[in-house]
Amino acid sequence: MPGFGPAMGFTLAYMGAVILIPLAALVLRPWTLGAEGVWDVVSSPRVLASLRLSFGAALIAATVNVGLGLAVAWMLVRYDFPLKRIVDAMVDLPFALPTAVAGLALTALYAPNGWIGQFLAPLGIQIAFTPAGVVVALIFIGLPFVVRTVQPVLQDLNPELEEAAVTLGAGRAVTFRRVVLPALMPALLTGYALAFARAVGEYGSVIFIAGNMPMVSEIAPLLIVVQLEQYDYAAAAAIGMVMLLASFVLLLIINLLQRYSRRWDER
Amino acid sequence: MRLTRHFFAAALGALVASGSIYGAAAQQTLLNVSYDPTRELYKEFNQVFAEHWKKETGETLAISVSHGGSAKQARAVIDGLEADVVTLALAYDIDAIAEHASLLDKDWQKQFPHNSTPYTSTIVFLVRKGNPKNIKDWGDLVKPGIQVITPNPKTSGGARWNYLAAWGYALKHNNKSDAAAKKFVTTLYKNVPVLDTGARGSTTTFVQRNIGDVLLAWENEAFLAIDELGPDKLEIVVPSVSILAEPPVAIIDKVVDKRGTRKQAEAYLNFLYSPEGQRLAAKHYYRPRQLEYAGEFGKRFANLELFTIQDFGDWQVAQKKHFSDGGEFDQIYKVGR
Amino acid sequence: MTIFLSHGQTGGVNREAQRDSRAVRWSVMALSLGFLLLFILLPLIAVFIEALRRGIVPFLEAIAEPDALSAIRLTLLVAAISVPLNIVFGVVASWAIAKFEFRGKAFLITLIDLPFSVSPVISGLVYVLLFGAQGYLGPWLRENDIQIIFALPGIVLATVFVTFPFVARELIPLMQSQGTDEEEAAIMLGANGWQTFWKVTLPNVKWGLLYGVLLCNARAMGEFGAVSVVSGHIRGKTNTIPLHAEILYNEYNFVAAFAVASILALLALVTLVAKSVLEWRFGHELSTGGKH
Numbered sequence: 001m002p003g004f005g006p007a008m009g010f011t012l013a014y015m016g017a018v019i020l021i022p023l024a025a026l027v028l029r030p031w032t033l034g035a036e037g038v039w040d041v042v043s044s045p046r047v048l049a050s051l052r053l054s055f056g057a058a059l060i061a062a063t064v065n066v067g068l069g070l071a072v073a074w075m076l077v078r079y080d081f082p083l084k085r086i087v088d089a090m091v092d093l094p095f096a097l098p099t100a101v102a103g104l105a106l107t108a109l110y111a112p113n114g115w116i117g118q119f120l121a122p123l124g125i126q127i128a129f130t131p132a133g134v135v136v137a138l139i140f141i142g143l144p145f146v147v148r149t150v151q152p153v154l155q156d157l158n159p160e161l162e163e164a165a166v167t168l169g170a171g172r173a174v175t176f177r178r179v180v181l182p183a184l185m186p187a188l189l190t191g192y193a194l195a196f197a198r199a200v201g202e203y204g205s206v207i208f209i210a211g212n213m214p215m216v217s218e219i220a221p222l223l224i225v226v227q228l229e230q231y232d233y234a235a236a237a238a239i240g241m242v243m244l245l246a247s248f249v250l251l252l253i254i255n256l257l258q259r260y261s262r263r264w265d266e267r
Numbered sequence: 268m269r270l271t272r273h274f275f276a277a278a279l280g281a282l283v284a285s286g287s288i289y290g291a292a293a294q295q296t297l298l299n300v301s302y303d304p305t306r307e308l309y310k311e312f313n314q315v316f317a318e319h320w321k322k323e324t325g326e327t328l329a330i331s332v333s334h335g336g337s338a339k340q341a342r343a344v345i346d347g348l349e350a351d352v353v354t355l356a357l358a359y360d361i362d363a364i365a366e367h368a369s370l371l372d373k374d375w376q377k378q379f380p381h382n383s384t385p386y387t388s389t390i391v392f393l394v395r396k397g398n399p400k401n402i403k404d405w406g407d408l409v410k411p412g413i414q415v416i417t418p419n420p421k422t423s424g425g426a427r428w429n430y431l432a433a434w435g436y437a438l439k440h441n442n443k444s445d446a447a448a449k450k451f452v453t454t455l456y457k458n459v460p461v462l463d464t465g466a467r468g469s470t471t472t473f474v475q476r477n478i479g480d481v482l483l484a485w486e487n488e489a490f491l492a493i494d495e496l497g498p499d500k501l502e503i504v505v506p507s508v509s510i511l512a513e514p515p516v517a518i519i520d521k522v523v524d525k526r527g528t529r530k531q532a533e534a535y536l537n538f539l540y541s542p543e544g545q546r547l548a549a550k551h552y553y554r555p556r557q558l559e560y561a562g563e564f565g566k567r568f569a570n571l572e573l574f575t576i577q578d579f580g581d582w583q584v585a586q587k588k589h590f591s592d593g594g595e596f597d598q599i600y601k602v603g604r
Numbered sequence: 605m606t607i608f609l610s611h612g613q614t615g616g617v618n619r620e621a622q623r624d625s626r627a628v629r630w631s632v633m634a635l636s637l638g639f640l641l642l643f644i645l646l647p648l649i650a651v652f653i654e655a656l657r658r659g660i661v662p663f664l665e666a667i668a669e670p671d672a673l674s675a676i677r678l679t680l681l682v683a684a685i686s687v688p689l690n691i692v693f694g695v696v697a698s699w700a701i702a703k704f705e706f707r708g709k710a711f712l713i714t715l716i717d718l719p720f721s722v723s724p725v726i727s728g729l730v731y732v733l734l735f736g737a738q739g740y741l742g743p744w745l746r747e748n749d750i751q752i753i754f755a756l757p758g759i760v761l762a763t764v765f766v767t768f769p770f771v772a773r774e775l776i777p778l779m780q781s782q783g784t785d786e787e788e789a790a791i792m793l794g795a796n797g798w799q800t801f802w803k804v805t806l807p808n809v810k811w812g813l814l815y816g817v818l819l820c821n822a823r824a825m826g827e828f829g830a831v832s833v834v835s836g837h838i839r840g841k842t843n844t845i846p847l848h849a850e851i852l853y854n855e856y857n858f859v860a861a862f863a864v865a866s867i868l869a870l871l872a873l874v875t876l877v878a879k880s881v882l883e884w885r886f887g888h889e890l891s892t893g894g895k896h
Contacts, residue, residue, distance in 0.1 A: 001787055002797035007700035014693045018764055019718060022730035025740060029733050044592075046600075068639045075636040078622065079629060087637070089876040090644050096822040096872030097651070098846035099724070099829065101865040104471070104853075105647035108654075111476035115646060128476070129461045140643050148815075162622055172624065194720055194773070201723030204828045208468060211461045212419060214600040221723040222464065226421045228729070229338040230591060231345075231363050237733065240726040247721035252714045259710055298838065303854040306839075333837040334851050340837075346736030347746070348754040348836045368737060467854045491856040 023244065030238035041238045046214055047223055053131060054220040055246065058199035061138035065195045066188055068139075069146025076147070077154045091147050094140050099204030106137055107209045129211030134219060137205045142195030149191035150184060157183055185261045193254035200247050297330045297531055300350035302337040302424065302514070303467065304488055308551035309354075315547065316538050320531070328531060336465060337424035338363075344370065344519065351523050351532045354516045356424035358382075359582035361517050370521040384513040385539035386553035389573060390432040392504040393473065393482040393489045400480045404506045405436040408481060409454040416479035418469045419462040420590055425512075426466065427590060429483040432510040434589075435574050439508060453599045474501065485512060487552035490567070511573040514553075651869060654862035666852070666860035667867060674840045675848035676867065682756070682831075682844065683824040686763040690820055694771025695813070699805060701772075702779030703787065713776065719768045727765050728833025731758055754836030759844065762830040767820045774816035778809050818879055822872050 030038045041047065075081075076088055094102065110117045110127040117128060127133050157180065165175040203221040211217045220243055227236035301309060313330040320328050333340065333348070337356035344350045345368040355361055358376060365373045376383045394402050400413060408415050418426040433455055434448050441447035461478060463469040466488055473482040474496045481504075484492065489503050516536050523529040538544045542560040549561035554568050561568075579585040589595045624632070655663055666672060697716065701709060719727065733739050735752040745752060752758050786808070790800045806813075828846040835842045837851065845868055853861035 001703060001784060001791060001800075003801065004700060004704045007696050008704075008706075011693070011697040011700050015697070015715060018693075018761075018768055019715060022727075022734060022765065023718070023722075025733040026726060026730045028740075046597075068635065071632050072636040072640065075632055078624070079633060081633070085880055087640060089873070089880065090640060090648075092819065092822060092876060093644055093648060093869070093872060095819055096826050096868055097647075098826045098849060098865060098868060100846065100850055100853075101651060101862070101868075102647060105650040107471075108475065108650050109642075109646050111478070113477040115650075116642065129472075129478070136643075140647070143643065144819075148819075159622055172628070190777070193717065197717055197721035200721050201726065203723055203725050207464050208471075212464060213462055214597075221725045222422070224723065224725050224729075225464070226419075228342065228725075229336075229422055231338075231342065231367055233729075233733070233738075236729065240723065240729065244718075244722060244726070248714065248718060251717050251721060252710065255710045255714050255717070303851075304856065306851060306855040331838050331841060333839065333842075334854065335832075335837045342732075343754060343836055346732050346738060346753065347742065347751075349751075465854070467856070470856070488856070495856040495858055 026237050026244065027241055030234050030241055033234045033238065037234075038238045041227075041235045042242045046218070047220070047239060049215045050218045050220040050223050051242070051246075053134065053218065054200055054243070057131060057134045057138055057219075058196050061135050061142055061199050062192050062196035064135070064139050065142045065146045066192050069143060069191060069195075070150055070184070070188065072143075073147050073150040073154055076151060091144050094142075094144055099141065099202065100208070102140060103137060103205035103208035106140060106205065107133070110136055110209065128209050129217070131210075131217050133209035133211065134206055134217060137209050138199035138202060141202055141205060142199050145194040145198065146188070146191035149187045149194070153184055153187040182261075186258050189254055189258040189261060193251055193258070196254075197247060197251055201243065294327050294329050295528070295531065297328060297351045297528060297535060298333065298349060299330060299352050299354060299535070300333045300340050300344055300348060301354040302340055302356040303334055303465070304485075304491060305354065305551075306332070306334050308547065308553065311551070312539070312544065312547050315543060316535055319538065319543075320534065323534075326531075330535070336422075344368070349522050349526070350519050351526065351528050352516060352518055352536055354514065356512075356514050357427065357582060358513070358515050358576070359586050360424060361515060362582060364517075364519070370519050371517060372520065375517045376515060378518065379516065379536060380540060381556050382513060383515045383517060384556070385516060385536070385544065386514070386548035386555055388486045388512045388514070388553055389509045389571070390429050390483055390506075390512060391486050391489050391509065392506060393470075393484050393492060393501055394480065394504050396500055396502055398502065398504060402481050402504055405433055405508075406440075408433070408458065409451060413458055413481065414460050414479040415455060415458045415481055415483065416461065416463075416469050416473040417459060417483040418466055419464055420596055422464040423466055425485055425488075426469075426483075427585075428485070428510055428512045430589065430596065431576070431579060431585060432483075435510055435578060436506070436508055438578075439574075449595060449598075452595075456599050470496075486554070486568075490552040505569040505571050508572040508574065511575045513576065648869060651862055651866050655859065655866045656863075658859050662859050663863045666857075666863035669860075671840045671843065672848060672860075672864055675843045675845050675864070678756075678759075678842070679825050679844045679846075682759050682763050683821055685760050686767060686824050687817060687821050689764055690767055690771050691813070691817060693768070694773075694775055694816060694820075695806070697772045698775035698779050698809075699801065702776050703784050703805075716769050716772050719765055722765075724766065724827070724829025725833070727830040728762055730765075731761055731834050753834045754838075754842065756842075758834035759831055759842065762834050763824050763827055766827050766830050767824045770820035770823065771813065771816035774812050774819070775809055778812040779805070782808055814879070814882065818875050821875060825871060826868050 033041065072091065076084065107128050109115050110133060112118065112121040112126060112128070114128070120127060127136055161179050161183070162175055165179045170178065201221060206219055207222060210219060212222060220239060224236045224239050227239065299309060309332045313332065317328050317330060320326060337360045340353070341355060341360035341363050344353060344364050353361060353364065361375060365371050365375060379385070392402060394400070402408070402413070407413065417429045420426040420430045430452065434452050437448035437451035461472050463472055466484065469482060470484065470488065470492050473479050474492060493501050493503070516539065518529070518532045518536065523532045539548070540556070545555035545557055545560035546562050546564065549555045549564035555561050558565050576582060576585065587594065701712065731753055734741055735745060735758065736742050737746065786804050787800050790804045795803065826846060828850070831844055832847055835844065835847055837843060837847060843851065845864060849861045849864040852864060
């Protein structure tokens with residue numbers, strides 16, 4: 001088929017201009033500190049603690065989103081109920097609401113005196129202003145990715161597969177585990193990758209709900225801002241660079257897994 | 268596909284439209300890069316000054332303002348935002364512009380009267396109506412069981428004034444002992460359950476989320492908070508002693524010389540010192556340098572003993588000792604909570 | 605496999621093998637609806653309650669204010685420039701990636717994903733590092749009197765960066781699942797590459813494209829962090845809707861801040877309604893032509 005050359009050329013050129021050159025600036029900038037300086041910045045206990053929180057909370061949030069996102073997609077595809085179209089439309093909302101507004105709204109709900117928080121407070125559960133608050137905000141912003149990746153695959157799933165399984169005497173649970181889930185796996189992994197990626201770097205919605213206590217509920221992007229406030233661009237870029245490399249590696253692993261699972265699926 | 272072609276037409280139209288926005292700048296303009304809660308002040312001040320300028324010179328002046336966190340705004344100027352004048356929360360941020368971009372002289376603060384600070388503020392306490400925890404002074408903030416709300420001094424310029432006010436109080440009551448002051452401030456921050464990134468976030472945490480017993484705030488923001496969020500919920504407590512918060516102003520020399528706006532920029536900042544400018548500052552809850560010009564708004568400012576940043580050396584010294592990486596503030600959280 | 609593509613058709617499944625037991629059905633429904641209620645619906649309601657706390661008049665005043673109107677104009681303008689750019693890229697890139705085999709494909713796809721994972725704080729910062737007065741290209745730009753950051757071009761660049769993956773990410777899996785049979789047939793019948801693309805490939809993915817555009821557009825209008833770094837926040841000139849909301853919020857002007865923010869929610873709802881209308885109008889076409 002013709003056209004690979006120009007298409008690939010354009011893709012690489014556009015990507016170079018929009019993604020690679022700006023990111024190259026980010027990767028170049030820290031080294032004015034010297035290798036030792038960069039190491040000092042990124043290995044300080046506070047930065048390490050914040051990276052643990054950012055990546056940990058993003059992984060938890062993405063995992064929760066995979067489970068609940070699958071349930072939501074399942075409901076939207078398989079069941080009929082009133083107002084379904086509106087519920088379907090609502091799923092995209094986290095993309096549209098500015099993150100800071102989302103953060104304020106979520107804090108209002110989950111603070112100890114909030115609509116939801118007031119019921120949790122007597123149980124000794126606090127969400128806003130703890131790391132749990134970070135996870136809540138990240139679940140919010142990552143949800144559409146999982147639902148929107150799983151939904152169409154579920155819709156296209158060949159019903160005969162499930163019928164065949166039932167004919168062969170498998171129960172619903174077994175059919176789900178052995179037939180449906182493997183078919184959904186690539187989509188679930190993609191959704192996981194995107195929800196995770198989006199969550200790792202999130203700033204606007206998190207700072208309102210996190211409490212931002214050093215070593216406890218301070219996310220990595222906040223420390224970038226702290227460095228910028230001190231006019232230390234190089235140190236800020238150093239933290240940014242580490243986050244970029246870590247998420248790139250994680251994304252690459254998930255994308256390879258996804259490719260692998262699709263091949264396996266096609267066999 | 269027809270859809271795609273429409274998109275191209277729309278994009279082209281948008282580009283042309285955007286070009287015309289920037290082409291239309293015929294009249295003289297002035298850009299004031301300011302910090303967060305000065306929006307209402309400069310909205311009114313700009314209008315008054317533009318009329319004054321028109322009467323004086325016949326020239327129509329279009330004044331734009333930009334608002335944001337003080338350090339963030341300073342960074343924007345360093346990175347090329349063409350501000351004719353800056354009006355920021357603390358001198359350190361204007362020092363940074365002089366240091367990192369050499370856009371103005373290092374001794375800029377001598378250019379206008381009163382350390383180039385036409386209006387001031389101070390740090391006061393905001394408590395819940397009726398003051399249930401009976402908080403009267405700084406000493407009450409370190410009592411066990413009291414929750415204090417203040418933003419993170421590392422991300423908020425205003426919060427640095429809060430921190431230094433507490434430190435200054437402790438110095439005064441402990442024969443100027445730095446060790447005692449450090450202990451006092453450390454205990455105080457152990458009573459802080461949430462460190463928001465900015466003053467406004469802290470106010471929300473305190474008022475809307477109902478967290479904490481006392482909020483440390485700039486006086487002008489405390490007034491704004493009561494205005495917006497209800498005098499039936501909050502009241503101001505003025506401590507025995509506090510810091511004189513001096514938000515300074517400066518002309519960005521390189522920019523005004525390039526744009527030929529020095530005359531206008533100087534008149535603009537000088538007008539802040541005029542009776543009219545001082546009255547407007549007082550109206551928007553800033554303490555005017557000359558209280559006699561405040562008119563009916565003068566009554567709202569309580570009398571209290573005020574120390575200044577000079578008691579800490581200057582902003583460069585204070586910043587280095589307290590707020591830079593590994594400084595006194597970081598020590599508080601290193602010891603472990 | 606079709607990623608992101610949500611066909612709007614409802615039509616509950618009636619096949620015996622796909623029917624869940626009542627217990628499963630109810631628990632999935634309860635779980636999903638409860639989750640959506642807690643995480644999506646309640647925050648949305650909270651925004652509108654704050655916006656309307658003092659009635660409809662202050663709400664309308666906040667929106668009709670000149671600075672707010674200019675913010676709305678700027679937001680729409682930025683979306684109108686950056687979304688088409690990413691559409692062109694998304695279509696071309698997904699074609700190259702989905703219809704051809706080459707080494708390093710997973711690597712390339714990961715690069716496309718990357719802007720999702722870059723913190724908004726950083727995606728603004730990179731343009732400052734490049735085009736800022738102290739940045740790599742700053743001195744040259746100043747000599748030639750070209751303003752990129754703190755003006756429209758900078759805002760557009762930052763927006764393009766954060767919305768870069770949406771269209772491509774949507775189309776790649778869709779095109780992959782459709783394979784290359786139809787294109788090959790067209791070429792055998794004498795069509796050239798351009799005609800094949802225009803007449804065969806594009807019509808086949810138009811619904812996926814539409815969803816990608818909607819998501820891309822929603823994000824383009826709502827982006828806060830990255831744009832905030834490069835905007836300069838000049839009132840009435842370089843403030844977008846999210847930035848204007850932030851300034852109002854910092855000015856203790858609560859009602860107006862949420863009123864302005866709710867415009868974005870409303871704009872999103874408008875596009876979603878448009879999506880539903882299109883689905884309803886072309887529903888039959890969707891079920892026959894859209895899927896392959």
